[in-house]
Amino acid sequence: MEQKNEMMITFDSRSSNESFARVAVAAFTTQLNPTLEEVADIKTAVSEAITNAIIHGYDNQVKKIRIRCRVSDRTLYVEVEDDGKGIADVKKAMEPMYTTRPDLDRSGMGFAFMEAFMDQVEVESEAGVGTIVRMKKTIGQTQQPFA
């Protein structure tokens, strides 16, 4: 059975929206019948991407964050996009433990968590223009297929 579905949300880059945004993506994913573990993985990864946009992309200024989600067959595609300052060195930013903001108690584990909990993570960023984080995860990989 093939299914396709899409959704988009745009919201203010306020930290109080972090919970709303990850729950929205998790709710959209329920159509793929994910396990609780898979839902938790997606929520954590989305939370990391949004937090990056708020803290690093926008330096805590209130602007807009866009999330685009698509399901195709059993795969969820998520894009988190901001129009912030961009990431000068994406490769460096994705190294575990690397952070530009140790002063804010950031652990530098954001991208590492996205990569651990999703099947694929790609980052497109341009200085002064913004950042798009593209993630995908196929649901049901660890389960037996429906009998």
Add this chain to the structure above:
Amino acid sequence: MEQFQVKGRTLVIRMPKELDHHTTGQIPGIADRMIGEKNIQRIEFDFRDTGFMDSSGIGVIMGRYQKLRLLGGSVAVTHVSDRIWRILHLAGVTKVIEVEKERNWKESK
């Protein structure tokens, strides 16, 4: 239930249900102030209520660990679910900090 409880020279911090950048909020600032004012030697992060955590939680724990270690103190993480344990493990926290699992977490939820 107070979120911050001092027992002797130990500070117990009851962590929020969902631990992210937003709910992390004032926890580091308050904890650091109490370390100075109350002569705290040990912080226990109590995760009994916490079902969700992202890397913001790692920053809070490791930041306090580094601070207290310089003062000869220690940090512990208690009552963690399987999910939270997995995240702590992934970040390497379980290698340097004592983490106590919640034995009956599944039954108690």
